Structures are given as structure tokens and as C-alpha cells.
Amino acid sequence: MLLGVNIDHVATLREARYSLLPESSNAEPSPMEAAIDAKEGGADSITIHVRGDRRHMQDRDAFEIAANCPLPLNLEMGVTDEMLELALKVKPEFVCLVPETREEVTTEGGLDVRGRLDEVLACVKALQEASIKVSLFIDPDLPQIEASAKTGAEMVELHTGCFANAGDDVVGLEVSRLIEASKTAHAAGIQVNAGHGINYANVARLFEVPHLAELNIGHTIVSRAMRVGFRNAVSEMKEAMSGYPD
Template identity: 45%
Template sequence: MPVLVVNVDHVATLRQARMGIEPEPVTAAYMAEMAGATGIIVHLREDRRHIQDRDVELIRKTCNTRLHLEMAATKEMQSIALSVMPEMVCLVPEKRQELTTEGGLNCIGREKELKKFLAPIHDKGIRASLFIDADPKQIEAAVATGAEFIEIHTGHYADAKEYGARQVELQKIIKGVALAKDVGLKVNLGHGLNYRNILNFKDVPGISEYSIGHAIMARAIYVGLDRAVRDMAGLIRTFAD
């Protein structure tokens, strides 16, 4: 059965807008877990625009489920991961000027580099995921890095304005999930998923986790975080494995 993993970055974004102390992403992580999240995601960006080092450390100490650390493939982030010891790291691309992650990591031609980067992480028993587009060549390259998981970038699907374009992107993802499963990878989906567009994955087998943040936090403004997480977790519990 696929599960929900909640990203609390946007709680930190709101806090950093005033450079204050609230809202507290650590509290949000605890509430999300209590409401049915199977894990918590934080993206510690190099520019520290939202999640801070202390957030990662405190959530690691208080997390009752699994902690997923999204990060760039840099020496600094590798050192932090080895210190914090999350259950999983997910390597993502970063651009300083982007509002949010705009696309998947390029693994093609970097297989040996990424495998070497992940080696000490794997040595510590931490699982690894790569945030990539639903491109067969990227999926095949991901296998060579030694990562156990990929997270398929669903942003192009979620952002498509026209029905036809959306269906094209949806089919790319569905085919990507099937290919990844065939080559031995476990598959997560994330970026731009909400309470409506996620329904198109209801009968798609082979998806392990849905990584969702923005849609949950947006809904939480109106109904509260507990209800927002419970609603999404409830939807996902009806999905096929």
C-alpha cells in the first residue's frame, strides 16, 4: 500500500518571511505524523531559504516515523546527512534563482560520480533516492548509481494547463513507474500533487510513497493541519499497490 510522506518546508518558508520563530516546522512535523504521515521530508537547501540546520536536527531527534532529507549532491550536504542520519536522502538539483525545484536531477553521464557520492551514505545504512524526470534514460542511469529509490518529478504533469498536455505527462509518469519497477527500483512520486490531480494515480501499481507539501499546507490554512493531512492520507489509503 502506498503511503504519504509530508514535506514541511513551507512552514519554514512562512517563518523565514519574518525571520522569526513561528510557525515551527518541528511542531508541524509532529502534527503531520500524528495525523497519519508515514514520514517527514525536509529540503535543506544550500542557501537555507526555508529549512534551517536546527530544524533538521530537531526533527531528527523528535521524529517518530521516517525522516527524508532532500539535498544537493555536495560535500557539505553529505557531511550533514552522515551526522543527522535520516532514514533516506533524496538528491535533488538546485538553482539559486528558482522558486522551487523546477525539474529532475540529471543522472546521465554522472553514474560513477553519484555512486561514489552515495557510497558513505549507504555505508551508514541510509537509503538513497534520486529526484528525476520520467525519462527512460534517466531511470536506467539511476540504477547504475546504486540508489534504491527514485522520486519521479510530477511537476510537469501538475503544471500542465491543457487536458491533452496533462495526459501526455501522466502517461510518461505511468510508463516511468513501470520501467523503474522492472529494473529493480522503488518509486516515489512528488512535486505539485494535490487532492485532485493525485487521483489519476489511484490504480497505478508500483508506487511506494507520495511526497506532498504545498497542497497540504495550503489546505491547512482553511481546515487545519490535522484535517489536511488526514484527508490526504485517507485518499492515498484507497490507492492500489
């Protein structure tokens, strides 16, 4: 199981001080440096989300990381013409289509592929024509998986937020949802990834979910890095994931 490290919150910290001084030589921390540190810690890919309001990652970050980090870049983006234009310029290895609203603090819930099928289909087609592989960030619901299969996207990323926030009395039900969703997507020939709210404590519970190819994890790694450094935080997560059955 591979580890994609989301470094958005490195940019969040930078923007807290330097959003009005983007060209300042003092602007820190650097998402580019975090990407390199993640690689040194054992990351398999780097995930960033350039949002419509540019609240953390900026366009220049996407271009810099794509050009200078030797790991594959996974660009999360909303299904909009603006973001599609950016993706076609950046040319990341992967794009993950996500829902996006300005009111949310972070992405909450999966993309409604079923309800936006024509729109998502057109976006997937345009990205694939540019040789960019596409993932759809969806809730672990069978109708969304069925709709995702219709788009021709190579991957889905199962939203694990409900699992991560579930209490002890219901977490088993959320794991069961993920198991069923993963089996269904895998049977449809779709690569299965997962992400949102996964941390050092709960990651082992995901070992019950078959066919997971990659976990995309960010907040907990950035938080841990404040104590042990970025490379060590990534290395610790890789170690925590190492028990996933082949």
C-alpha cells in the same frame, strides 16, 4: 501507498519574519510542531530540504526533527560535499538527491543522474555506507532510470511537475510517461516514489500509475492547513490517496 509530508513551507513562513532572529522565542510556525501534527494526521514520513542558501529549513531543524519526531525523516539535498557532510551528521532514514540552483523558487525538474553519474555514484555510496537509504529525484525519462539503476540507489522519486501542470489536452501523455517510467524502474528492482505539484484534485489520476510506494506532498497540504489545520489537511490527503489499487 504511503504519504511523506514535506514541511518546507512551514519553515518558509517562519523565515519570512524571523530569518534575522533565529533564536527568538517568538519564532513561528515551528517545523517540529508541524512534523508532529503531520504524524497525528496519518503521515508515514516527514520530508525536509535543507538548501545550500538555507532559504527555509535550517540545519537545526534537521537535527531537531531527526531527534524528536517518531516518523522516518527523508532529507532532500543537493549533490554537494556540504550537504553530504550534513546528512552524515543528521543520519536521516532516507536521503533524496535533488537538483538545486539558487535561482529557482522550488525544485524544478529532475536530477540529471545520467550527466552526473560519477558524482552521484560517489554520494550514494557514502550515504549507503552510513546506512542511509537513497532516492534519486528524476524526470520520468527512461535514460535517467537506467542511469539511476547504475548508482545502486534503492529508490527513485518521479518528478510529477509536468503532470501536475499539464492541461487537459496533454495530461494523458504525462500519465503515460509516468506509467512507463514506473514500470521500468520497478522491473529494475527500484522502489518507485513520486512527488511535486501533487494536490487534492489531481492525486486520483496517479492511481493509473502502477508500483507507486510513496507520494511526497507538501505545498498543497500546507495551503490546505491554513483552512482546516495541519492534522486535518494531512488526514484529508491520506483519505484522497486511499483508493490507490494494491
